[in-house]
Every structure is written in structure tokens, then in C-alpha cells.
Amino acid sequence: xxxxxxxxxxxxxxxxxxxxxxxxxxxxxxxxxxxxxxxxxxxxxxxxxxxxxxxxxxxxxxxxxxxxxxxxxxxxxxxxxxxxxxxxxxxxxxxxxxxxxxxxxxxxxxxxxxxxxxxxxxxxxxxxxxxxxxxxxxxxxxxxxxxxxxxxxxxxxxxxxxxxxxxxxxxxxxxxxxxxxxxxxxxxxxxxxxxxxxxxxxxxxxxxxxxxxxxxxxxxxxxxxxxxxxxxxxxxxxxxxxxxxxxxxxxxxxxxxxxxxxxxxxxxxxxxxxxxxxxxxxxxxxxxxxxxxxxxxxxxxxxxxxxxxxxxxxxxxxxxxxxx
Amino acid sequence: xxxxxxxxxxxxxxxxxxxxxxxxxxxxxxxxxxxxxxxxxxxxxxxxxxxxxxxxxxxxxxxxxxxxxxxxxxxxxxxxxxxxxxxxxxxxxxxxxxxxxxxxxxxxxxxxxxxxxxxxxxxxxxxxxxxxxxxxxxxxxxxxxxxxxxxxxxxxxxxxxxxxxxxxxxxxxxxxxxxxxxxxxxxxxxxxxxxxxxxxxxxxxxxxxxxxxxxxxxxxxxxxxxxxxxxxxxxxxxxxxxxxxxxxxxxxxxxxxxxxxxxxxxxxxxxxxxxxxxxxxxxxxxxxxxxxxxxxxxxxxxxxxxxxxxxxxxxxxxxxxxxx
Numbered sequence: 001x002x003x004x005x006x007x008x009x010x011x012x013x014x015x016x017x018x019x020x021x022x023x024x025x026x027x028x029x030x031x032x033x034x035x036x037x038x039x040x041x042x043x044x045x046x047x048x049x050x051x052x053x054x055x056x057x058x059x060x061x062x063x064x065x066x067x068x069x070x071x072x073x074x075x076x077x078x079x080x081x082x083x084x085x086x087x088x089x090x091x092x093x094x095x096x097x098x099x100x101x102x103x104x105x106x107x108x109x110x111x112x113x114x115x116x117x118x119x120x121x122x123x124x125x126x127x128x129x130x131x132x133x134x135x136x137x138x139x140x141x142x143x144x145x146x147x148x149x150x151x152x153x154x155x156x157x158x159x160x161x162x163x164x165x166x167x168x169x170x171x172x173x174x175x176x177x178x179x180x181x182x183x184x185x186x187x188x189x190x191x192x193x194x195x196x197x198x199x200x201x202x203x204x205x206x207x208x209x210x211x212x213x214x215x216x217x218x219x220x221x222x223x224x225x226x227x228x229x230x231x232x233x234x235x236x237x238x239x240x241x242x243x244x245x246x247x248x249x250x251x252x253x254x255x256x257x258x259x260x261x262x263x264x265x266x267x268x269x270x271x272x273x274x275x276x277x278x279x280x281x282x283x284x285x286x287x288x289x290x291x292x293x294x295x296x297x298x299x300x301x302x303x304x305x306x307x308x309x310x311x312x313x314x315x316x317x318x319x320x321x322x323x324x
Numbered sequence: 325x326x327x328x329x330x331x332x333x334x335x336x337x338x339x340x341x342x343x344x345x346x347x348x349x350x351x352x353x354x355x356x357x358x359x360x361x362x363x364x365x366x367x368x369x370x371x372x373x374x375x376x377x378x379x380x381x382x383x384x385x386x387x388x389x390x391x392x393x394x395x396x397x398x399x400x401x402x403x404x405x406x407x408x409x410x411x412x413x414x415x416x417x418x419x420x421x422x423x424x425x426x427x428x429x430x431x432x433x434x435x436x437x438x439x440x441x442x443x444x445x446x447x448x449x450x451x452x453x454x455x456x457x458x459x460x461x462x463x464x465x466x467x468x469x470x471x472x473x474x475x476x477x478x479x480x481x482x483x484x485x486x487x488x489x490x491x492x493x494x495x496x497x498x499x500x501x502x503x504x505x506x507x508x509x510x511x512x513x514x515x516x517x518x519x520x521x522x523x524x525x526x527x528x529x530x531x532x533x534x535x536x537x538x539x540x541x542x543x544x545x546x547x548x549x550x551x552x553x554x555x556x557x558x559x560x561x562x563x564x565x566x567x568x569x570x571x572x573x574x575x576x577x578x579x580x581x582x583x584x585x586x587x588x589x590x591x592x593x594x595x596x597x598x599x600x601x602x603x604x605x606x607x608x609x610x611x612x613x614x615x616x617x618x619x620x621x622x623x624x625x626x627x628x629x630x631x632x633x634x635x636x637x638x639x640x641x642x643x644x645x646x647x648x
Contacts, residue, residue, distance in 0.1 A: 024474050030533075132472060144468050145609075146647035147625045148456060148618040150348050207646040209354075209628075277647075279614045283607065285469075290603045294472040301471045304533075320644050322531040323470035323601075 007303060010035035010069035012090065013076035014043055014061065016167065017100055019052045020296040021073050026054055028300065030324070033059055035067035065093065071303050074099035078195045080112050087127060091119045096126045096306050098299050102196035104129025105139070106203040106315050117313045126306045127313045132294035133159065134196030134203070137285075138258055140316040142273045143207040145283045152208065152277035154255040157200075161288060162266035163243055168233040170291075174243040174262045175222060177234050183222045183241045193220060194246050197258055201248050204256050207317040212250035221245045229265035236264055300324070331627060334359035334393035336414065337400035338367055338385065340491065341424055343376040344620040345397050350378055352624065354648070357383055359391035389417065395627050398423035402519045404436050411451060415443045420450045420630050422623050426520035428453025429463070430527040430639050441637045450630045451637045456618035457483065458520030458527070461609075462582050464640040466597045467531040469607045476532065476601035478579040481524075485612060486590035487567055492557040494615075498567040498586045499546060501558050507546045507565045517544060518570050521582055525572050528580050531641040536574035545569045553589035560588055624648070 009031050011022050018038075025031045026049065036048040038061050049057035065072070072095040077083045080103040087104075090097050107113035107129070120127045129135065138157045146152055163171050175183045175192050186192045197218060205212050225242040228235065236242050243263020250256045271285040298321070305319045333355050335346050342362075349355045350373065360372040362385050373381035389396070396419040401407045404427040411428075414421050431437035431453070444451045453459065462481045470476055487495050499507045499516050510516045521542060529536050549566040552559065560566050567587020574580045595609040622645070629643045 027475070136472060141468065143646035144465065144644075147645040148460060148613045148621055149647045150617055150621045150624075151351070152647045209648050279617055281609065281613065282611070283609050285605065285607050287606070289472045289605065293474055293603055297472055297474045300474075317644055317646065320468075320641055321471040322467035322641065323473045323476050324533050 006030055006032040007307065008032050008034045008068070008070045009303065010037065010065055010067065010072045010095070011048070012037045012065065012072050012074045012086065014038040014048070014051060015075065017292065017295060018075040020292055021075060021299050022048060022052045023054065024296045024300050025073070026057070031303070033057060034069050035059060035065055036061045037063065037065050039063055065090065068093070069095050071096045071098060071306065073299050074101070078102045080104060080107060080109055084112050084116070087116060088119050091116070091123050091125055091127060094123055094125060098128050098130060098302050098306055100131045100295060100299060101129050102131065102134055103199060105131065105134035105196055106199040106206070107313065108199060108202060113313060120312050124311045126309050126311050128302055128306050128315070128319070130298050130302050130316055132289055132291055132298055134200045135298055135316050136294070137271045137289050138197070138260070139200040139203040140321065141271070141283070142204055143317055145273055145281060146208060146275060148281060149275060149277040149279065152254050152275055154276045155204065156274040157256070157258045158272045159260045159288065160266050160269050161260070161262040161291065162264070162269040163262050164229070164231045164264045166291070171231060171233055171264060175241045176243055176264045177236050178241040180222055180224070180241060187220045192244055194244065194260055194262065197246055197248050197260065201250050201256060201258050203315055203317055205250050208254055210252055210254040210256070212252040214251045216249045218246060218248045223261055223263040225265065227265070231264050297323070330354055330356040331631065332356050332358045332392070332394045333627065334361065334389055334391065334396045334419070335372070336361045336389065336396050336398045336410065338362040338372070338375060339399065341616065341619055342399040344616055345399060345623050346372060346376045347378065348620045348624050349397070350381070355627070357381060358393050359383060359389055360385045361387065361389050363387055389414065392417070393419050395420045395422060395630065397623050398425070402426045404428060404431060404433055408436050408440070411440060412443050415440070415447050415449055415451060418447055418449060421452070422626050422630055423451070423453050424455045424619060424623060425453050426455065426458055427523060429455065429458035429520055430523040430530070431637065432523060432526060437637060445636050448635045450633050450635055452626055452630050452639070452643070454622050454626050454640055456613055456615055456622055458524045459622055459640050460618070461595045461613050462521070462584070463524040463527040464645065466528055467641055469597055469605060470532065470599060472605060473599060473601040473603065476578050476599055478600045479528065480598040481580070481582045482596045483584045483612065484590050484593050485584070485586040485615065486588070486593040487586050488553070488555045488588045490615070495555060495557055495588060499565045500567055500588045501560050502565040504546055504548070504565060511544045516568055518568065518584055518586065521570055521572050521584065525574055525580060525582050527639055527641055529574050532578055534576055534578040534580070536576040538575045540573045542570060542572045547585055547587040549589065551589070555588050621647070
């Protein structure tokens with residue numbers, strides 16, 4: 001990287017995660033930000049630096065991408081169906097795209113995947129969905145550590161997030177302060193769901209070359225508060241919902257289970273991978289990996305790896321990764 | 325892999341690690357072993373399966389590679405200068421090569437590296453040095469976990485191995501049972517040294533894009549027994565050498581230190597990575613990753629990744645990895 005020209009990068013979508021990505025891009029000497037796109041009228045025409053709370057950088061937010069960029073960081077939505085056209089347009093414009101779209105981390109919709117694959121290969125560019133979860137702690141990291149094993153019979157992947165110190169929208173999103181009934185209704189309405197858990201499971205299965213005979217439904221259950229918990233934004237009474245507990249698993253030659261709990265007042269946040277095999281392996285990250293910061297990190301750190309990779313739709317299982 | 329023809333694999337070098345690789349290759353449905361090479365007259369002409377303690381497989385050990393193989397697993401020596409000609413010949417023969425040669429994990433001899441690079445690219449094949457250490461726990465794994473960071477100021481990488489349950493040669497190799505004077509002499513004579521620590525450090529620096537202003541000498545010190553320790557093979561008295569403590573570090577924009585202790589009676593074997601940055605991250609593997617088994621695993625698990633990679637001399641920082 002040292003001897004390279006800076007990489008020209010555009011930011012597409014300047015919500016909370018997009019702004020976090022921009023702030024990080026601004027610290028990287030090997031990056032030159034050339035454009036910023038958002039449809040929000042209150043952002044259009046503003047200087048991107050000012051908008052994210054830094055000094056002005058002379059790049060104004062536009063409603064469409066009007067500048068060629070080697071790489072576009074894309075952060076506008078969680079669902080493939082909502083972002084497919086944006087991605088298609090960016091790829092056709094000749095940019096590599098690194099996106100935080102959760103469903104893109106391991107695209108399960110074959111038709112959309114094939115369409116994006118064709119576009120990316122025709123344009124000789126690479127498309128990657130990434131983030132900390134999905135994209136790393138519950139898929140790429142377990143896959144990477146499994147490489148020390150001669151045989152694997154099962155992998156248990158657990159993530160516990162203490163939502164107490166996270167943004168208010170996230171605390172609300174996990175259901176903190178709801179009654180059990182409100183929680184159940186919010187789950188039924190699709191309002192409480194960690195996106196990408198099934199994608200993580202299928203990425204792990206694919207990386208291990210393990211064909212699952214059976215994949216469970218995703219279960220979304222409440223974590224009930226066992227005491228009163230007060231955060232900067234809200235108070236949860238004992239017996240109310242503190243957050244969400246979501247699981248999915250696949251069975252076959254290798255059994256893989258994913259278990260994520262995100263709630264206020266979590267006593268022992270952590271990431272853990274437990275592999276039964278030859279040898280057994282336990283990997284732990286006490287305290288766990290911080291979500292929003294790490295997602296921005298993953299997007300930016302992926303940029304040089306995506307430039308070096310082959311064209312097409314890739315997943316985190318297809319590329320090496322490190323801090324850059 | 326499921327839909328692929330099995331990969332034709334040859335084993336080059338059938339010492340303890342080579343035999344462990346062969347035993348693992350025999351369990352893989354996606355591998356077909358087509359040849360085995362060793363210069364030891366007592367091995368030549370023997371059936372490879374029988375030689376490693378399994379059923380005969382109809383592949384006889386030969387003193388030279390007489391069969392085309394898509395991939396050669398190479399395990400004959402630790403030093404580049406000793407294996408360069410073998411690697412050159414195997415690459416020219418049109419095989420990808422995955423080698424346990426420690427110095428190949430991150431080749432520091434520019435002339436040898438460039439020569440192998442030219443050969444590999446001309447032959448359109450890939451050469452990778454790998455193993456558990458160097459190759460994974462003190463380089464690839466720290467690099468991978470660093471990807472969650474927005475900024476990194478330092479990385480401390482620690483490995484503690486309890487040699488008590490390892491092969492006798494390894495217990496002897498770390499100096500167990502020596503006096504302090506004998507240990508110092510053995511170090512001076514180059515007989516006690518974990519190979520590849522400098523290579524791991526430089527791989528981490530390179531992966532992080534961190535230019536070190538200063539790289540320390542490797543320090544090799546004894547770990548003294550604080551009590552009598554008896555293993556299956558030997559007894560170490562209190563005050564005698566229990567094993568080896570080796571360190572190296574690099575300073576620059578990012579400070580990286582590697583610290584490995586291998587000794588009999590180690591109370592808390594483990595692998596640990598401590599990153600100071602944004603955010604701080606601690607990763608732990610309680611018990612640590614087993615050396616010999618994991619090295620064979622890493623070689624075999626690397627095979628599909630090397631086939632998928634670009635031609636040339638690669639390091640573990642250039643490829644993704646998982647159990648296969």
C-alpha cells in the first residue's frame with residue numbers, strides 16, 4: 001500500500017454506519033474520498049466532512065454518484081431486494097463495492113446473486129458484503145480458527161452483546177423495556193430481528209464444505225430482565241424485556257449452531273467459538289467485539305483485499321483480512 | 325469441493341510431520357494420494373499407508389517424484405537454503421506446493437524468494453509455506469482479528485506450550501533437563517531455537533502495512549524449573565532448565581511483540597493476542613493450539629485455498645483459510 005497511489009473511494013449512504021465509515025476513511029493516508037451520495041434532502045449539498053462532524057473536505061453530498069471511484073463503500077439497507085439496483089448501478093459504473101448490506105454477506109437469493117455475479121464479472125469488479133456480524137465474529141472468525149483442526153464434528157458460536165452502552169435506536173431495536181407480549185408482536189411484525197444470522201450459518205457451512213441435511217428455523221426469544229436496569233436512554237424493570245436472544249443451527253456432517261444475545265445489562269459480553277473435533281478448540285474474546293466501530297473497520301480494512309481479489313460476488317470466506 | 329474430482333496429492337518428505345500429513349490426507353474424500361517421496365533407504369519401496377501405520381494404499385515411496393500431482397505437500401526442512409532446490413523442481417514439474425518449511429512462511433531471503441517467485445509464476449503454480457507456528461497462531465490469527473480495529477497501536481502475541489505431553493525429541497529440543505550452562509551452549513550452537521518467529525513478526529508487520537523502524541534481536545532464554553517435573557520421557561529437577569523462552573519485537577507506527585514459551589510443566593498453556601487500538605481486543609485460546617496436529621491440519625486445509633489462489637509465492641496473509 002505504501003508505494004501505491006491513494007485509492008479513490010466514494011461513500012454511498014450516510015446514515016449512522018456510513019458516517020462511521022467516512023470518519024474512519026478520513027484517517028487513512030491510503031484513501032482519497034472523491035464522492036458521497038445520499039438521498040436525504042437535508043444532506044444533499046452539504047460538505048461530507050462537516051456532515052460527519054469533522055473539518056470540511058471539499059466533497060459535497062450528491063443524490064447520485066457523479067464521480068468515478070475505484071471503490072464504493074455502500075451502506076443503505078439490510079435487504080438485498082432493497083439494494084440490488086444500487087449495487088448493480090455501482091458495479092456497472094466500474095467500481096468495486098464493499099457493502100454493509102447484511103443479506104449480501106452470503107447471498108441466499110440465487111436469482112439476485114446470479115444477476116449481481118454476471119454484472120460484477122462483466123465489469124471486471126468485485127462485490128463484497130461485510131461487517132462485524134454478519135461478516136466476521138460469527139462466520140469469518142470461526143471459519144479461520146477451524147483451520148487448526150484435522151476433523152470437526154461441531155461448532156458452537158456464541159455472541160453476547162451488552163446493549164446498555166449502545167445507541168438508543170439499538171436499545172429500542174432489541175426490545176428493551178417492552179412487555180413479553182409487545183416483544184412477541186414486534187417479532188411477528190418483523191421489527192425485532194438481528195439480520196444476517198442465517199447468512200452467517202450458511203457461510204460457515206459453505207466454508208467448511210459441510211452440506212447441512214437440516215437447517216433450523218431462526219428462533220427469536222426475549223431475554224427477561226432479572227433486575228431493574230437503567231441506561232442513559234431508558235429503564236427496564238425486572239420482568240420486562242431486556243433484549244433479544246436469537247438462534248439458528250444446521251445439522252449434517254458437521255453441526256453448527258449460532259446463538260446471539262443482545263440485551264441491556266448483559267453481565268459478561270463476549271464472543272466465543274467452541275469446536276469439537278481433533279483437536280478441540282475454544283476461542284474467546286472477553287468483552288466481545290464492538291458492533292458499530294468494528295463494522296466500519298471491517299469495511300475499510302476490506303478495501304485493499306477487495307482490490308486484490310478476483311472479480312465477482314465474494315464473501316468474507318473468499319478473502320484474507322487484517323487491519324490496514 | 326463436493327462436485328470436484330479429487331485433488332491428486334503427493335507427499336514429499338515422510339518424517340514425523342510428513343507422516344501426520346499423510347494420515348490426515350487419507351481421511352479426506354476430496355484427496356487422492358498419488359505419490360510419496362523420501363530419501364531414506366529404509367522407507368523407499370515401502371507402501372505409504374503401511375509406513376504411517378495405516379492399511380496399504382498401493383502407493384510406494386520413491387526417492388524422486390515420478391508422478392504428476394496437482395499439489396505436493398512438502399515437509400523436509402526448516403531452512404530455505406536447504407529446500408530451495410526441491411521446491412524449484414516441484415514447481416517446475418507443474419505442482420502447487422504447500423510446505424512446512426518455517427523460513428518459507430514469510431521468505432526473508434530476497435534472492436531465494438525472487439527466484440522461487442519467478443519459477444512459480446512461469447509454471448503458473450502457487451507456493452505456500454504454512455503450519456501452526458509459523459503460519460497461524462502467531463501471525464495469521466493476530467492479523468485476522470486485527471481487522472475489527474479502526475486503529476492499532478500495538479499487538480502482543482503470546483504462546484505458551486506445555487512440552488510435557490509432546491514427543492521426546494521436542495522435549496529435548498527445548499532444552500528440558502539441561503543446566504543453564506548447557507542451555508546457553510546449545511543456544512550458541514544453534515541447537516535450541518523455535519524456527520520462524522522472525523518470519524511471523526515480519527508477516528504481521530507486512531499484513532498490517534506497518535513498516536518497522538526497528539526490529540529487535542531474537543532473545544532465547546531458558547525457563548527454569550521451579551519444582552521437579554517428570555514426563556513420560558525425562559525428569560527435570562528444580563533449578564534445571566524446563567524449556568525455552570523466545571521473544572522478538574518490531575517498533576514503528578505499530579509495535580508488535582511475539583513471546584513464545586515452550587517448556588515441560590507449563591501450568592497454563594494458551595495462545596493470546598492483545599491489541600491496543602480502537603477498539604482494544606483480547607483474543608484467547610485457553611489450552612493453546614496443539615502444534616504437530618494443527619500443522620498437519622493447516623497444510624491439508626490450505627490445499628483447496630492454494631488451488632484457488634493466484635500463482636506465485638504466497639504467504640498465509642494472502643489466502644483465506646478454514647477446515648475442509
